[in-house]
Amino acid sequence: MMAALRRGADFVWLLDDDALVNAGTLSGLLAEYARLGGEGVRVGAVGSTLLGRREPTRVTEVGASVSLFSGALRLRHHGAEIHSLGDCTDEVEYVAAASLLTRARLPAVPTRPLPMGAWLPRGGRALVVARRGADAARWEALAARQGARLCLLACDNPHGGRPLGRARHLLGLAWGHLRGQLFLLRHPEAPALIDAACAKNYPFPFLCRRRAFWRPEGEGAALFQEDAAPPAE
Amino acid sequence: MHRTLVTAVIPVYAREDVFGTLEALGGFPRAGAELRAIVVDNGNGEALSERLAGLPRRHGWCTVVRLRENRGGAGRFARG
Numbered sequence: 099m100m101a102a103l104r105r106g107a108d109f110v111w112l113l114d115d116d117a118l119v120n121a122g123t124l125s126g127l128l129a130e131y132a133r134l135g136g137e138g139v140r141v142g143a144v145g146s147t148l149l150g151r152r153e154p155t156r157v158t159e160v161g162a163s164v165s166l167f168s169g170a171l172r173l174r175h176h177g178a179e180i181h182s183l184g185d186c187t188d189e190v191e192y193v194a195a196a197s198l199l200t201r202a203r204l205p206a207v208p209t210r211p212l213p214m215g216a217w218l219p220r221g222g223r224a225l226v227v228a229r230r231g232a233d234a235a236r237w238e239a240l241a242a243r244q245g246a247r248l249c250l251l252a253c254d255n256p257h258g259g260r261p262l263g264r265a266r267h268l269l270g271l272a273w274g275h276l277r278g279q280l281f282l283l284r285h286p287e288a289p290a291l292i293d294a295a296c297a298k299n300y301p302f303p304f305l306c307r308r309r310a311f312w313r314p315e316g317e318g319a320a321l322f323q324e325d326a327a328p329p330a331e
Numbered sequence: 332m333h334r335t336l337v338t339a340v341i342p343v344y345a346r347e348d349v350f351g352t353l354e355a356l357g358g359f360p361r362a363g364a365e366l367r368a369i370v371v372d373n374g375n376g377e378a379l380s381e382r383l384a385g386l387p388r389r390h391g392w393c394t395v396v397r398l399r400e401n402r403g404g405a406g407r408f409a410r411g
Contacts, residue, residue, distance in 0.1 A: 099340055101369050101396050107338035109364075115341055116348040121359040124337065128364060199337070 107202040114196040118151070127199040134163055134172075141165065146197035147174060159196070160186065335364040343383060345375035350382070357390050372397040 102110050109131075111124065123146055130144045147161035160183065161174040173180045180186065241247070339356065343349050353368060372383045372395055386393050 101394070102338035102340055105338060105367070105369075105394075106336060107367075108335045109337040111337050111339040113339050113341045113352065115343045115346040115352065117352060118348070119352065119355055119359070124359070124361060124364065124366065128335070128337075202338075 103202055109199055110202050112195065112198045112200075117148075117196050119146075119197065123197065124199075127197070130161075130163060131199060131201075139163070139165055139172075141201075143198050143200040145195055145199075147176075148196055157186065337361075337364045337366050339366065339368040340371065341368060342371040342373060343375070343379070344373055345379060350386075353386065353390055353393060357392070366392060368393040370395045374398060 099110055099112075109128070111127070113119070127144050127146060131141055134141045134144070142164040144163045145161055147157055148159040150156045150158045157175060160180070163172045163174075165172075173183070175186050341349060341352065349370065353370070356366065356368060368390070370383055370386060370393060372380050374380065374397065380397065383395050386395055
């Protein structure tokens with residue numbers, strides 16, 4: 099990838115060495131990138147649908163796009179958007195990165211809070227740690243509007259935090275219930291919770307990305323601060 | 332007018348399939364984009380490396396880089 103950047107690539111297309119692409123693969127990935135960009139999604143990457151070699155009509159790994167800042171996944175199966183792998187009618191195992199298109203140079207980190215919809219896409223699933231009261235009510239209303247499954251850890255004061263043991267217990271419940279995304283909003287124990295989740299092998303999507311971004315300085319910290327900003331309506 | 336440059340990065344792990352993948356890529360229309368490929372030779376045998384090194388002669392849009400070392404992401408690349 100460094101070599102691609104040095105050669106001035108606009109997009110980097112990661113391909114497995116045993117991926118057999120068809121004629122429409124690249125145009126499809128570029129079109130999906132453009133389509134999502136047109137919807138205002140800050141796209142991190144777009145991945146192809148993979149079909150079985152022995153049974154080319156069977157989807158083995160679904161296509162997906164990843165939102166750059168919220169980490170939200172959008173899954174596509176036989177061309178239609180689906181909300182989870184459980185909605186698939188064939189033996190889909192996971193989301194593939196065997197054919198993945200991403201921009202070589204990612205856009206700058208935004209300086210204003212993202213709209214709530216960017217945090218919780220339609221049909222999405224998320225664990226949110228928010229303040230009890232108005233913040234929690236806004237998340238619940240959004241989840242109802244967007245058909246999203248939400249596990250809300252409402253605290254009286256996220257800045258003060260709840261006892262870590264209790265939060266870890268809830269994290270485990272949330273994983274068992276949701277298997278979705280994890281957002282930790284303005285939670286002072288975020289690094290400890292992420293460590294706890296990793297230690298318990300809860301593979302929340304993008305958990306490790308968030309962990310990687312938890313740095314006291316540098317661009318990653320700026321991005322985490324953006325993630326941690328209260329959502330705007 | 333700027334033409335979108337897409338660079339396919341293909342790490343090779345002792346797969347013969349990569350030659351077919353490149354043949355296919357070279358034969359397909361490129362959706363208005365310019366396509367190049369960087370094949371990453373992970374050093375899985377001299378015979379394979381030799382074949383990979385011959386790819387740019389067949390596909391002018393393809394470059395081969397050889398992964399000389401890979402320690403914690405500090406790999407260094409050299410043109411093959």
